[in-house]
Amino acid sequence: xxxxxxxxxxxxxxxxxxxxxxxxxxxxxxxxxxxxxxxxxxxxxxxxxxxxxxxxxxxxxxxxxxxxxxxxxxxxxxxxxxxxxxxxxxxxxxxxxxxxxxxxxxxxxxxxxxxxxxxxxxxxxxxxxxxxxxxxxxxxxxxxxxxxxxxxxxxxxxxxxxxxxxxxxxxxxxxxxxxxxxxxxxxxxxxxxxxxxxxxxxxxxxxxxxxxxxxxxxxxxxxxxxxxxxxxxxxxxxxxxxxxxxxxxxxxxxxxxxxxxxxxxxxxxxxxxxxxxxxxxxxxxxxxxxxxxxxxxxxxxxxxxxxxxxxxxxxxxxxxxxxxxxxxxxxxxxxxxxxxxxxxxxxxxxxxxxxxxxxxxxxxxxxxxxxxxxxxxxxxxxxxxxxxxxxxxxxxxxxxxxxxxxxxxxxxxxxxxxxxxxxxxxxxxxxxxxxxxxxxxxxxxxxxxxxxxxxxxxxxxxxxxxxxxxxxxxxxxxxxxxxxxxxxxxxxxxxxxxxxxxxxxxxxxxxxxxxxxxxxxxxxxxxxxxxxxxxxxxxxxxxxxxxxxxxxxxxxxxxxxxxxxxxxxxxxxxxxxxxxxxxxxxxxxxxxxxxxxxxxxxxxxxxxxxxxxxxxxxxxxxxxxxxxxxxxxxxxxxxxxxxxxxxxxxxxxxxxxxxxxxxxxxxxxxxxxxxxxxxxxxxxxxxxxxxxxxxxxxxxxxx
Numbered sequence: 001x002x003x004x005x006x007x008x009x010x011x012x013x014x015x016x017x018x019x020x021x022x023x024x025x026x027x028x029x030x031x032x033x034x035x036x037x038x039x040x041x042x043x044x045x046x047x048x049x050x051x052x053x054x055x056x057x058x059x060x061x062x063x064x065x066x067x068x069x070x071x072x073x074x075x076x077x078x079x080x081x082x083x084x085x086x087x088x089x090x091x092x093x094x095x096x097x098x099x100x101x102x103x104x105x106x107x108x109x110x111x112x113x114x115x116x117x118x119x120x121x122x123x124x125x126x127x128x129x130x131x132x133x134x135x136x137x138x139x140x141x142x143x144x145x146x147x148x149x150x151x152x153x154x155x156x157x158x159x160x161x162x163x164x165x166x167x168x169x170x171x172x173x174x175x176x177x178x179x180x181x182x183x184x185x186x187x188x189x190x191x192x193x194x195x196x197x198x199x200x201x202x203x204x205x206x207x208x209x210x211x212x213x214x215x216x217x218x219x220x221x222x223x224x225x226x227x228x229x230x231x232x233x234x235x236x237x238x239x240x241x242x243x244x245x246x247x248x249x250x251x252x253x254x255x256x257x258x259x260x261x262x263x264x265x266x267x268x269x270x271x272x273x274x275x276x277x278x279x280x281x282x283x284x285x286x287x288x289x290x291x292x293x294x295x296x297x298x299x300x301x302x303x304x305x306x307x308x309x310x311x312x313x314x315x316x317x318x319x320x321x322x323x324x325x326x327x328x329x330x331x332x333x334x335x336x337x338x339x340x341x342x343x344x345x346x347x348x349x350x351x352x353x354x355x356x357x358x359x360x361x362x363x364x365x366x367x368x369x370x371x372x373x374x375x376x377x378x379x380x381x382x383x384x385x386x387x388x389x390x391x392x393x394x395x396x397x398x399x400x401x402x403x404x405x406x407x408x409x410x411x412x413x414x415x416x417x418x419x420x421x422x423x424x425x426x427x428x429x430x431x432x433x434x435x436x437x438x439x440x441x442x443x444x445x446x447x448x449x450x451x452x453x454x455x456x457x458x459x460x461x462x463x464x465x466x467x468x469x470x471x472x473x474x475x476x477x478x479x480x481x482x483x484x485x486x487x488x489x490x491x492x493x494x495x496x497x498x499x500x501x502x503x504x505x506x507x508x509x510x511x512x513x514x515x516x517x518x519x520x521x522x523x524x525x526x527x528x529x530x531x532x533x534x535x536x537x538x539x540x541x542x543x544x545x546x547x548x549x550x551x552x553x554x555x556x557x558x559x560x561x562x563x564x565x566x567x568x569x570x571x572x573x574x575x576x577x578x579x580x581x582x583x584x585x586x587x588x589x590x591x592x593x594x595x596x597x598x599x600x601x602x603x604x605x606x607x608x609x610x611x612x613x614x615x616x617x618x619x620x621x622x623x624x625x626x627x628x629x630x631x632x633x634x635x636x637x638x639x640x641x642x643x644x645x646x647x648x649x650x651x652x653x654x655x656x657x658x659x660x661x662x663x664x665x666x667x668x669x670x671x672x673x674x675x676x677x678x679x680x681x682x683x684x685x686x687x688x689x690x691x692x693x694x695x696x697x698x699x700x701x702x703x
Contacts, residue, residue, distance in 0.1 A: 035087070046078040049071060083159045086126060091137055116128040141203075151166070153165045182199075208230050213238050213241070213503055215534070222566070224684065231507045250477055252277045252278070252476050254284070256482065290451075302488075314469060324345050325341055332377075343372060367393050371389060409466075422442055464494050468497050480504070480507065489525075492529045496529040504529065506531075522536055546690075549569075559701045580691070580692070591620070598658055604642065605641045605656045606649075607644065608658070612664070646679075650681050655688045657686035662679050662692060662702065
């Protein structure tokens with residue numbers, strides 16, 4: 001499978017009625033001409049949308065605003081990214097797709113790209129990678145050619161075609177080989193945010209990407225297996241295949257922090273998808289007027305994140321309902337209608353037994369009471385209708401009875417009381433939490449009000465749970481949650497509430513769980529999410545991290561994730577790993593020197609260190625005249641060094657990584673297991689080379 005550049009002259013045996021060109025330069029010229037024509041067609045498509053005049057088709061200003069917003073989005077989606085290939089491959093079918101093979105229908109040729117492009121007659125010039133006809137580009141092989149005669153991959157430099165590579169999948173005389181262009185694209189140095197992998201999707205990844213909307217999927221993937229990119233491309237595929245449905249219900253991508261979301265935010269727009277929301281779990285549970293101004297000790301956060309808290313909150317919410325003790329008298333004109341206390345109690349008990357949300361039951365209660373009054377009216381010979389029932393439900397006496405029996409519950413006030421009142425907490429945590437766990441939950445000094453309280457991130461998750469017990473949380477059509485191994489059970493429940501009627505894609509790596517409450521198994525996590533039926537997929541082939549680096553980091557697996565399959569990298573890169581011991585006084589100067597050495601290579605460099613060591617390293621970089629960025633800031637050709645606290649390294653990638661003092665990364669965590677997991681994350685951020693420098697002894701698990 002040779003890669004062809006203009007200075008080579010291989011035979012091109014592409015199928016079809018016309019004779020195949022024999023000169024590489026001529027073939028490249030024709031492919032470049034098709035690229036230029038495709039760009040011109042895309043530009044024409046955009047201009048057609050820009051020229052639309054909606055003045056005569058909108059009934060009012062509201063319709064005009066909505067339609068103009070849709071047009072603006074369409075214009076953005078049709079943008080031509082000049083440095084991004086408009087198409088990256090070509091498929092030559094032996095027969096027309098869908099045709100009866102017995103008819104001997106001639107084959108067709110399709111260019112595969114990031115979005116659909118058609119000419120002035122509506123004929124396709126580029127086929128969207130998500131279309132069914134594009135699927136063989138990712139899954140066809142010599143063993144299963146899928147009616148493909150030729151698969152061609154293109155090599156690009158600065159948006160221009162510079163090489164191509166052919167596979168004659170239906171030719172038994174041609175041996176299967178490894179694509180050099182594919183490998184080069186995977187290994188290409190990175191400057192800037194995460195980019196799409198649409199040109200390099202592997203068959204096992206494609207199966208996950210194209211799985212249906214109705215089912216949820218959980219992807220366990222080690223470093224470099226592309227699980228994040230797979231999740232994002234799955235969103236893009238679902239939006240293509242189910243656009244109308246997801247346009248109504250919405251999609252959401254949840255990441256671990258803002259830096260991570262900034263890193264991935266350009267992937268979907270590059271694929272023409274602009275309507276996907278992005279958020280962290282903290283964003284999901286944020287409530288107006290409540291700020292996170294406090295923090296919890298690890299042991300307290302573990303209890304607050306435990307799924308048992310859901311039962312404590314449920315009991316606390318339901319405890320506000322009291323049994324009626326007095327009859328209800330409703331006055332209508334000159335008549336009085338009496339509903340005895342026992343009947344009111346039966347209505348309340350029936351609503352409680354239905355186990356519907358607190359707020360919904362409270363809204364139903366006045367109607368149920370009004371119905372009881374109407375029964376008495378009918379027995380007295382009257383003929384009341386629905387308007388009378390609604391009027392009775394709004395009667396002052398009925399409202400007063402509802403307020404007394406089923407009062408309003410404010411979620412934040414409820415959680416404030418649970419964390420402040422030992423007796424209230426003990427009443428509702430009995431048999432659920434131990435006395436020691438209850439003591440961990442209580443604030444040392446109670447706060448006077450909701451607004452003065454120093455809420456922690458875990459507290460807002462509890463408030464979100466309580467709010468859902470009162471009123472149903474809006475559900476989206478599809479939710480993707482990345483780095484999911486770090487979520488607590490209560491956070492999983494918060495995410496699950498956002499997709500109760502939709503589906504989810506869960507992405508993570510159990511070995512990279514770096515919170516004290518990190519999930520123990522995906523089965524347990526999916527249960528908390530409310531998606532126990534989700535299909536569990538495992539990606540074990542690494543494409544980004546060099547074999548030497550992943551093998552070194554995998555020494556930690558027996559200590560951090562026993563039984564988990566280690567990633568098997570397809571990239572062997574001699575010299576990609578260096579481990580050097582320095583004298584204590586020389587460590588920071590050696591780190592600075594290693595950064596300079598890494599910056600001599602093309603691509604990005606990340607200096608990763610324990611959070612506590614960041615200020616000293618920042619000062620040393622400044623003194624050395626080395627400008628640096630913070631995680632999430634976009635690298636450029638002039639500024640390629642990022643100083644990364646270990647706590648923010650997860651999900652990020654750099655071509656070269658300099659890792660400072662592994663022992664400090666481990667000791668910064670509350671326990672050795674979490675510390676070693678944090679170190680595992682830090683060790684696996686490198687795409688091309690890793691330099692580890694240490695003065696303290698390395699953790700025993702590494703040696």
